[in-house]
Ligand SMILES: CC(=O)SCCNC(=O)CCNC(=O)[C@H](O)C(C)(C)COP(=O)(O)OP(=O)(O)OC[C@H]1O[C@@H](n2cnc3c(N)ncnc32)[C@H](O)[C@@H]1OP(=O)(O)O
């Protein structure tokens with residue numbers, strides 16, 4: 001397979017993915033995702049939009065300083081200020097640092113949003129690429145809303161930015177409007193009508209407003225695009241972006257008619273998907289291709305019979321190829337530290353000795369309560385015990401009485417700044433009573449925006465996993481998560497975790513001011 005058949009995987013989970021409502025991540029969370037993207041072996045990690053905020057700038061800088069296995073991109077508008085700020089953060093990656101600059105080229109965007117003429121947009125694009133090229137030869141230009149751009153103008157812009165030094169030219173379907181045959185024709189048009197097109201890699205960036213992001217991206221590859229921009233779980237602005245796992249697994253599974261390669265270690269896909277869900281609280285639907293909980297499950301008798309005879313009857317790819325471990329029982333209460341840490345490493349976690357110890361203690365407690373410990377339980381333990389901010393609020397004890405008869409009452413004891421406080425509160429249900437008690441003890445004025453509860457694995461002894469989203473009076477939103485075999489305790493832990501996250505976020509904002 002020659003280099004010309006290699007598809008560059010450009011992951012934008014940390015930039016466009018983060019533009020999903022509710023998906024904002026702090027620096028530590030972005031670092032964890034960046035390490036997992038490195039394990040996935042994506043070619044380019046778009047780490048953020050440095051001009052957007054100090055936090056995003058710091059995250060891009062830290063990723064550029066730390067991650068060695070991938071190129072690191074930072075987004076910038078076509079303005080000097082954005083480009084300078086982007087390079088300021090990216091410079092630590094040296095030649096692996098990529099400035100990604102963009103401007104919209106469609107009539108709609110130029111007229112209503114930018115209020116610029118074609119000539120002004122062309123000049124701004126060339127000036128931006130020229131300035132970026134002064135910092136690095138690794139420059140990507142995106143013609144935002146390319147799909148709704150007049151093709152002769154699009155071709156003119158692309159030719160000019162390549163002359164100015166762009167080494168990757170991206171043709172985004174910003175609003176998820178195109179269909180595969182049309183997108184194929186647009187890429188073919190550019191290949192035919194841009195005389196210097198061979199001096200740059202053609203990239204595509206598809207949104208999923210009509211559910212066609214993956215199909216459109218693959219059609220573009222067939223027309224000659226060699227970079228795919230995508231995100232884990234397909235998260236991103238509005239209906240999301242092209243899903244990395246779907247595009248990559250299609251290329252792998254249908255290599256017979258799509259003879260292209262990627263460098264992605266597909267066995268890391270499941271872990272990447274889970275880590276992102278854990279961090280953002282955005283879970284994928286059960287029937288989501290590749291990473292949904294049902295993606296490799298067979299329910300119907302005829303299917304089960306077929307799979308028992310030969311898996312290929314109903315499985316077009318193996319669960320192992322996406323890193324789904326089919327061995328249900330991995331660990332139990334008789335397991336020791338070596339096996340436990342080994343399993344965590346296999347799942348992609350590399351924790352410090354203290355973090356391993358904390359997680360191990362929690363594992364043993366859970367193993368006493370639960371017959372089988374699944375990988376999902378380990379994910380929850382790590383999320384609950386390790387991915388936690390320093391705790392101002394801690395749950396000491398709680399007791400809830402409820403039922404069809406009694407008024408639901410929660411008695412909660414919490415440690416707050418080192419002091420134990422207790423209260424008992426009646427609510428509309430056991431969770432409501434618990435949350436009211438925590439709110440009373442913490443004196444928090446934050447409002448509850450969202451509460452979701454699910455079972456991590458099957459069985460009545462499964463751990464409950466709870467997500468809570470709170471909004472502070474200042475409008476700051478945070479997510480809290482908690483897991484426990486008692487679902488009310490899981491809910492309390494999630495609420496308290498959100499309060500701790502809010503306290504940290506508030507402290508950070510006061511230190512940056
Ligand atoms: C298709 C995409 O996904 S593009 C990326 C979208 N992502 C984001 O917007 C997330 C991060 N964004 C932000 O933090 C903010 O929007 C910022 C910091 C970039 C800009 O904030 P503000 O200065 O307050 O401007 P605001 O967002 O209200 O408006 C955008 C401005 O950028 C201009 N603009 C938009 N795109 C471009 C571009 N590619 N090049 C130059 N200017 C542009 C708009 O015309 C508008 O200019 P104006 O302020 O002179 O009217």
Ligand SMILES: CC(C)C(=O)C(=O)O
Pocket residue numbers: 016075102142143144145170172173174175205207
């Ligand atoms: C910035 C560009 C690449 C973008 O996200 C889009 O056009 O959707």
Ligand SMILES: [Mg+2]
Pocket residue numbers: 016174205207237
């Ligand atoms: Mg986009």
